[in-house]
Amino acid sequence: MAALAGELGPRGAFRSLRHFNYRLWFAGSLVSNTGTWMQRTAQDWLVLTELTHHNAAAVGVVMGLQFGPQFLLLPWTGFAADHYDRRKLLMLTQGALGALALILGLLTVMGWVKLWEVYLFAFLSGSAAAFDAPVRQTFVNELVGERDLANAVALNSTAFNGARMVGPAVAGLCIGAVGTGWAFILNGLSFVAVLGSLALLRRADLQPSIRATRKPGSLIEGFRYVAGRPDLLAIVLMLFLIGTFGLNFPIFVATMAVGVFHADATHYGLLSSIMAVGTITGALLAAGRERPRFGLLTIGACVFGVGCTLAAFAPSYWFFAAALVVIGVAALTFTNSSNGLMQLTTAPAMRGRVMAIRLAVALGGTPIGAPLVGWVANDLGPRWALGVGAASGFAAALVGALHAFRERREVAQE
Secondary structure, eight states: OHHHHHHHSTTSTTGGGGSHHHHHHHHHHHHHHHHHHHHHHHHHHIIIIIISSSOHHHHHHHHHHHHTHHHHTHHHHHHHHHHSOHHHHHHHHHHHHHHHHHHHHHHHHTTOOOHHHHHHHHHHHHHHHHHHHHHHHHHHHHHHOSTTHHHHHHHHHHHHHHHHHHHHHHHHHHHHHTOHHHHHHHHHHHHHHHHHHHHHSOGGGOOOOOOOOOOTTHHHHHHHHHHTOHHHHHHHHHHHHHHHHTOOHHHHHHHIIIIISOOOHHHHHHHHHHHHHHHHHHHHHHHTSSSOOHHHHHHHHHHHHHHHHHHHTOOSHHHHHHHHHHHHHHHHHHHHHHHHHHHHTSOGGGHHHHHHHHHHHHHHTHHHHHHHHHHHHHHTOHHHHHHHHHHHHHHHHHHHHHHHHHHHHHHHHO
């Protein structure tokens, strides 16, 4: 009991859970994220094994359509996050995502789904998610305040990756037992949890951030803000490299599982769950830190490159699974540190636009990277695709090291 009290205390790893609103949001998100990971796993399996004959490029197209709207809708997503009621926006976006999952599930269960329909639903859900993501990330500040923001961001990652451990494994069992479509339907139903948590929040306890003033050129103002900050520019470039060429896990895992190790749906789902062991470990380590540090970005990027290299040379299914744990720790350390640094060092009135830019760079490059990585997997083999991921990690680490060197040189000159 004393240990638990310590973890919930002012400096504990779970201190954000002291806030009633955050506890409610955390629980709802955990259920909904589990459904989301079920859908992602089932969607990749549907495209790779049921609608195509192991076509990794088609999986890459789905990823591109799903994450491309983060870039295409950037002028509006950051504006919405900074100017409108975030709780109401989240209810709209979460409701839309749930409805799209249910419709796709019904089409699949009825045997009517076509590849172009999966493409369409990927784009529609990606558009809803483009508005949802910056609002969801900045809404955390309203739940816990500035003091516990870094911890809440880390715990959000823990919930997301805890769901990543359970969701793919459940999806694999679901696909084997009753079919792919039911994974989509269960995901649609899971959004009831997060919508319920939003409805039950104690509004009087919310801590609204400073709203930006509506004026022309607000997005340009966000770009100027980032351009004037060398540290943010370095983070954005590192995110672009790893986000575009490295965070293509559906392609890496699916092609290695099916094409190299000839795994069934259950073992395919298990790989994503094993990877989540690493991401949860990384999230819990992040939750225990007072504040993220820039050096963690460079370390995370370098270890990501090492993990992808080990996975590329994996001689067996279980060696590959172990390498995924390393990749998971590194990816979470990198993405969580970038999230925390960009939120905590950004002026509150600019936070929504800066986070929208972050997401657009981290995920908006997927339409470029995912089809390219899918082509490499198809024509050169899955191991070469992982080599592309490894190169992205090492390149991002080099960018981080160069920025740290410049900072130290400027300090020495002063």
